[in-house]
Amino acid sequence: MSANNIVWHDASVTKEERRKKNNHGSYVLWFTGLSGSGKSTLANALSRQLFESEIESYVLDGDNIRHGLNKDLFFSESDRKENIRRIGEVSKLFVDSGQVVITAFISPYREDRAQVQQLLEENEFIEVYVECSLDECEKRDPKGLYKKARNHEIKDFTGIDSPYEAPINPDLTVNTETQTIQESVKIIIKYLENKQLIKVK
Numbered sequence: 001m002s003a004n005n006i007v008w009h010d011a012s013v014t015k016e017e018r019r020k021k022n023n024h025g026s027y028v029l030w031f032t033g034l035s036g037s038g039k040s041t042l043a044n045a046l047s048r049q050l051f052e053s054e055i056e057s058y059v060l061d062g063d064n065i066r067h068g069l070n071k072d073l074f075f076s077e078s079d080r081k082e083n084i085r086r087i088g089e090v091s092k093l094f095v096d097s098g099q100v101v102i103t104a105f106i107s108p109y110r111e112d113r114a115q116v117q118q119l120l121e122e123n124e125f126i127e128v129y130v131e132c133s134l135d136e137c138e139k140r141d142p143k144g145l146y147k148k149a150r151n152h153e154i155k156d157f158t159g160i161d162s163p164y165e166a167p168i169n170p171d172l173t174v175n176t177e178t179q180t181i182q183e184s185v186k187i188i189i190k191y192l193e194n195k196q197l198i199k200v201k
């Protein structure tokens, strides 16, 4: 349901003008993967590298967004769905502002990720699977959450008692068990260069 009597205002500065000024495209690099797979680490390492190359990017991170915009949401299937829907809308605004958006959400459901893709225009959604086995994520356990989930102190934890649907045909996969952080960043940059989405200095 949505409100009546609202009228869309066209912007005085267009997405195309902003892209032209920035000298690069704007799109979403949608990272998906288990907790502890390396989404935040890679998103931030990539954003730093893009920044050094004068490419405008912004990281939207699950933990951070859940402190503010989505602090009313928990981890049921419907709350996760709403979480991803809102992030999709926020990502769309950032794409409109001419930036490269890097999102780091578990985003466990294929359908929810597909809905974000549909919200955006063609070539504005790049799905990056941050692959890492549950075993390894659990070994890393950077926040001690797997331990809590195994001890039933947290319920609905992804990979333990809540599902994770890996992408079937992602645009790109990085494997953080076999690749270092720098190798994964390099693979993503190479992909963007090959697609002529960025020129890195």
Ligand SMILES: Nc1ncnc2c1ncn2[C@@H]1O[C@H](COP(=O)(O)OS(=O)(=O)O)[C@@H](OP(=O)(O)O)[C@H]1O
Pocket (backbone or CB within 6 Å): 034, 035, 036, 039, 040, 062, 063, 066, 075, 079, 080, 081, 083, 084, 104, 105, 106, 107, 108, 143, 145, 154, 155, 156, 157, 158, 162
């Ligand atoms: N039950 C449960 N399941 C999964 N994750 C949990 C849970 N409770 C808290 N956390 C912490 O919240 C982070 C995941 O938030 P997301 O917004 O990315 O999740 S989702 O996309 O809505 O599934 C996740 O962050 P990352 O580890 O960075 O993925 C956890 O730190």
Ligand SMILES: Nc1ncnc2c1ncn2[C@@H]1O[C@H](COP(=O)(O)OP(=O)(O)O)[C@@H](O)[C@H]1O
Pocket (backbone or CB within 6 Å): 033, 034, 035, 036, 037, 038, 039, 040, 041, 042, 104, 140, 142, 175, 176, 177, 179, 180, 181, 184
């Ligand atoms: N090759 C790698 N790539 C990414 N992260 C790695 C790698 N090896 C170890 N790590 C570590 O794994 C952890 C991943 O945590 P984080 O980035 O918060 O994951 P997520 O955002 O997916 O929950 C970090 O402590 C990071 O230093």
